[in-house]
Structure formats: C-alpha cells, structure tokens
Amino acid sequence: MTLSDHESAFADSGPRRIELVLLGAAAGLVSGLLVGALMASQTMFAGQAMGMVPGWALFALYAMPTGALLALVVGHRPHGVAVAASGGLLLGLLGWLAWYLTLDPLLRGHAPTWSAAAAGETYRELVGDLLHGTLAGVLFHSLVQGRVALRAGSGRATPAAAPPQPRPRVVIVGGGFGGVSTAQRFERLALRGHRVDVTLVSDSNFLLFTPMLAEVASGALEAQHISAPVRAAATHTRFRRGVVEEIDTERRVVRVATGSAELETMAYDHLVLAVGAVPHFLDLPGIAEHSFTLKSLADASGLRDHVLALLERADLEPDAEERSRQLTFVVAGGGFAGTETVAELFDLVHGVLHYFPGIHPDEPRFVLIHSRSTILPELSEELGRYALAKLRARGIEFRLGVRAAEATAQDVRLSDGERIATRTFVWTAGNRPSPLLAALPGERGRGGSLVVDAAFRAVGIDRVWAIGDCAQIPDLDDDGAPFPPTAQHALREGKVAADNIAAVLKGRKPKAFRFRTIGIFVALGHRTAAGEIRGRRFSGLAAWLMWRGIYLAKLPGIEKRVRVLFDWTLDLAFPRDIVVTAPPPHSPSLSGAQTGEAS
Numbered sequence: 001m002t003l004s005d006h007e008s009a010f011a012d013s014g015p016r017r018i019e020l021v022l023l024g025a026a027a028g029l030v031s032g033l034l035v036g037a038l039m040a041s042q043t044m045f046a047g048q049a050m051g052m053v054p055g056w057a058l059f060a061l062y063a064m065p066t067g068a069l070l071a072l073v074v075g076h077r078p079h080g081v082a083v084a085a086s087g088g089l090l091l092g093l094l095g096w097l098a099w100y101l102t103l104d105p106l107l108r109g110h111a112p113t114w115s116a117a118a119a120g121e122t123y124r125e126l127v128g129d130l131l132h133g134t135l136a137g138v139l140f141h142s143l144v145q146g147r148v149a150l151r152a153g154s155g156r157a158t159p160a161a162a163p164p165q166p167r168p169r170v171v172i173v174g175g176g177f178g179g180v181s182t183a184q185r186f187e188r189l190a191l192r193g194h195r196v197d198v199t200l201v202s203d204s205n206f207l208l209f210t211p212m213l214a215e216v217a218s219g220a221l222e223a224q225h226i227s228a229p230v231r232a233a234a235t236h237t238r239f240r241r242g243v244v245e246e247i248d249t250e251r252r253v254v255r256v257a258t259g260s261a262e263l264e265t266m267a268y269d270h271l272v273l274a275v276g277a278v279p280h281f282l283d284l285p286g287i288a289e290h291s292f293t294l295k296s297l298a299d300a301s302g303l304r305d306h307v308l309a310l311l312e313r314a315d316l317e318p319d320a321e322e323r324s325r326q327l328t329f330v331v332a333g334g335g336f337a338g339t340e341t342v343a344e345l346f347d348l349v350h351g352v353l354h355y356f357p358g359i360h361p362d363e364p365r366f367v368l369i370h371s372r373s374t375i376l377p378e379l380s381e382e383l384g385r386y387a388l389a390k391l392r393a394r395g396i397e398f399r400l401g402v403r404a405a406e407a408t409a410q411d412v413r414l415s416d417g418e419r420i421a422t423r424t425f426v427w428t429a430g431n432r433p434s435p436l437l438a439a440l441p442g443e444r445g446r447g448g449s450l451v452v453d454a455a456f457r458a459v460g461i462d463r464v465w466a467i468g469d470c471a472q473i474p475d476l477d478d479d480g481a482p483f484p485p486t487a488q489h490a491l492r493e494g495k496v497a498a499d500n501i502a503a504v505l506k507g508r509k510p511k512a513f514r515f516r517t518i519g520i521f522v523a524l525g526h527r528t529a530a531g532e533i534r535g536r537r538f539s540g541l542a543a544w545l546m547w548r549g550i551y552l553a554k555l556p557g558i559e560k561r562v563r564v565l566f567d568w569t570l571d572l573a574f575p576r577d578i579v580v581t582a583p584p585p586h587s588p589s590l591s592g593a594q595t596g597e598a599s
Helices: 005-013 017-041 055-074 081-107 116-121 123-156 177-190 210-217 297-314 320-326 336-355 381-393 435-439 487-505 540-554 558-573
Strands: 169-173 197-202 206-208 227-229 238-241 243-248 253-257 264-267 270-273 277-279 328-332 365-370 397-400 404-407 411-414 419-421 424-427 431-433 464-466 519-525 528-533 536-539
Touching: 017 055, 017 123, 055 081, 055 123, 081 116, 081 123, 116 123, 169 177, 169 264, 177 197, 177 487, 210 297, 210 336, 210 540, 243 435, 270 487, 297 320, 297 336, 297 424, 320 328, 320 419, 328 336, 328 419, 336 365, 336 381, 336 424, 336 519, 381 397, 381 519, 381 528, 381 536, 404 424, 464 487, 519 540, 528 540, 536 540, 540 558
Parallel strands: 169 197, 169 270, 197 238, 270 464, 328 365, 328 424, 365 397
Antiparallel strands: 206 227, 243 253, 253 264, 277 431, 404 411, 411 419, 519 528, 528 536
8 A cells, every 4th residue: 555665664563543643742731841831931921820830731731632632633544744744733723712712711711702812812831832733743753653663673673574575455446435445444444454455446546525516617616626536535555547458357467558658456354345326318219419528528528618608609699599499408307316416507597697788587498307296316205306396496498298209409398298499408317327337247237237245245246346326336224225326425435445354354254334324415406405414414505514514524635625715715706707718610510519428
C-alpha cells in the first residue's frame, strides 16, 4: 500500500495507536509546561489560580489531553512537521473557543457571547493556546520520527531478523465511494499491523460527490468543487489512472490501459470490484443518441451549456414552433436523479431569464415523465405526493403512468402515443452495472450485477469481491433482499470489504454486512426539499437546510466543503452565471449541437 520507503517504515515499524497517544500527551505536557511558565511570567494568569493550584499548572494539565487528541488527529499517517504544527494550531484555537469563550463564562455564571469584545478580553490566552498547540505539534512530530527511526535502526541491527515476506496484493477497480472507502480502510488497517499492498485503478483521478451533480448542471455549484482527487483522499494507496480492459480470474491479473503503447498487467491476490453503474437505455429507439445523461461532471457541465445555449437561440428565434421546442425541457425518470434534475433546470432557466428580454417567463416548459403513479418511490408515499404537489405548483408538468418510448432530435414519443417537441431530453430512467462485468464468470443478478454473499465474496469466482452498484448484496435482516445502491451504503460496504479481506488474510472468517439506511433527502429546488431520517419525515425549508448541512458534512475534504459553502452563499446573493463554455454549433440547426453521448 505504501509509496515510499519512509511510509513503509512507518507502517511496519511505527508506533501503534496507544504509543501515539502517549507520545502526544508527553508532547502536550512539555509544551504546556513551557508555555504555561511563559504565560505565568507575563502575568497572563494573574488571579486565575484555583485553590492551591497555580494557573500555569492547570494549563499544563489541560495540555496533556490536548496533546493526546493531537496524536489521534494527525498521528495516524506519517505527515510532515507542517501538518502536525498546523493541526496543533487548530486544536489550540478550538481549545480557546471551548474554554475561554464558552466553559469559563458558564462556570462564572455568565452566558457565553462569542463576541468581539469577549475575544479581545482573552486575546493573551488565545496567543498562549495557539503557541502551545503549534509547539506540541512540532514536538509530537519529532518524537514520532525518532521512535520510527529507533525501531527501524534496531530492526537492521538484528542479524537473526527474517527477510520481509511479500505483501498480499489487493487491486481495487473503481474510484467511487466504495472503491475509495475500501482503500482508506486498508490505510487504517496498516496501522494495526495488516501489511497489504493496495492498488486502486480508476478511469478518473477524482471521487465525484454525485448527490450534488444536479446542482452543477444548474450552475449552482462549480464542477471541480464536488470532486476530490483520489490521490488526496487515499494518500498512501498506489493509484493508476486507466481503463481496465481485461480481468483474468484464472491467472488473477488485471490488464489496464494507461495511455502507453502496452497494457499494464497487475497481479492480485484479492480483487475488489467497485465499478458502479452506467446509463441503461433499455434498447429504446433513439434514446441513447438523442438524450443527455447525468452520471459525470462532463454530463452536468454539458447539460448546463446546452440549456444556456438554447436560451441564447430562443431569445432571437422568429419561428414560434422552433422557439417552443427550444424552450421545452423533458426529463425521463421520477426517482431522485430525475426529480432533482427537473427542479434544478427550472431554477436555472427562471433564475437567468432577466438576461433574455425576448423570452417571456411563461414560455419555458418543463416536463417529467415517470412510469408510476407518483414520483420518488424511494421515499414514503406521503412525501412523494408532497414533492409532486410542490413541483406542480411551480409550473412543472408531469406525465405519470407512461414511459419514454422513442426520441429524436425533434421530439420525444411517449408509450401512450403522445409526442413532446423538445431539444432537451434528459434520461435518468435506467442504470445497469458496468459492462466490465460481462466477461467475468460467476452468478448474475438484476441487470447483470455480480451476485455476492453477505460478506461481498462473488459467488463462483475465487478471491473476487464486489461492492456498490455493480453488486447484488443480500440484506440478511430483510429476507435477503438486495441492499439499495446508495452512497451511504457504498461507503460502509468499502470499509467492511477491507476488514473482511484482512480477516481472510489472517485466517479468520469474514463478517456479514449489516446496515440500516440512516436517511435520504431529495432537493426540490427553490429552497425546498423532502426527506426522512430513521422514519421521521421532513419537508420544506427545514428539510432543505438539513439536506445542505448533511451533504456538506459528507463532502470529502474541508477545502471542498468551504468551496461549496462559498458557492451556495454566492447563489443566495447573486444570479447564476450564464457563461457558455462549449463551442457554438457550426450550422443553424441545433440538432448538431446535441450529441447526447452517454458516459
């Protein structure tokens, strides 16, 4: 799993968790004594003694658990001194907020204010906490590096030491929630002594946060802000960006096209498949050629550019029939993806119409096609009816109980014979597991997914594991019904898959996966959402705030969270951008502009 000799030494010879905590506490105590004495000499603790215990001694006692916490935060990986120091700085800031601005006023009988005046009164304490945290981080890093060097040196000095055994090789195919979660879990298991060589293969070098993809299509979020680089998410996992061309389960090798003249061959002892799903057009005529999908950043950005380009054309279009076709937006599929897409497209178009004086607000038309009698079958019937009523009240049309049967560059034909003239048709009505699985042996489930047991072992294929959308995983608590293909399931499946592989390598029995859905939310546009958490239903503005808060917390990486939060803040204060980055069509007919390529 490691990428350098230094990381290997840390994984094999580095301190275990309890040692890290003790080293952190020692670093915190030493830095606390130094900073506490300095603060006492500067009379920062004048009058702050508690009984017979001076303030500087209390500060030193506070410093020990702070150092231990620092060890848990930054000690699980061989970070540099800058990361350890900045982690200590952040803990110092949090300690100042928790004690001096919150707990200390409460103990004195006052309500915390968190005001600028209160912060000014404790400015010297803030300096002390920041100094202590930074110094503790530097000392902790030095102690850890010294411990690693001591262990590595003692190992080299032992003449009777056995040569290192080759590490079991695990190859993970897929850089989505399940694949990245598996790699991250293996990195944590390395700290517990599990020596495994892990390689992750993906055709993209980023983890896409798909629950926010519809907001990229509507221009509410920047595309790069909902994607986290795989190399940053799993820093000590070997990564290969490429397309898997062949999996030979007999020889246990994976052949990957990485851009070079020859395929790269990767041998494995265990293979984890987390390749997700692709759009499935059900072999309906014209659907694949004339529809947009919403599975990737390119899909979302392309759809946004297409819609804005249509508004540019419709603003000047003299033909009434063509103008109506350009301003009609049709979405097939009434699940989460389709409902969020039609709601976001509605917000995008009506949010920028003031830039297009030639288009009346009543002209744009939005139609959602769904085969059932109500939308959002993932939610309760009550919330489905609520969402339907909300979207209808905003002017979105619904064709329920019918399916899209055919698509052309000019229109969409429904199963009841109705034709809807449109230049924009979005398909979210079907998915199927990645075609990569088609050549594999083993038992097949719905849509061609791999059938696995409750521990994720592929039925009929030795040493192959599958998780996420590409696997049919039985829920033992629900009579073996398959688990739903959601991100929250894939994240937890990845962790359990890594644990089970580690258990098998140790000669132990893998555990069955058990999980109950925590909650699900769907955004309905216009600061409205609907959702459930453990059976409790939420709707309206409160659900919208919960939806944003939960998904923001789940977004990988603090940098991405800040960027998305900034995007949302701008979206509240300013109209959406209408810059079209795609090149203009070469012919007057827009039919050549819509490629509708699936990805």
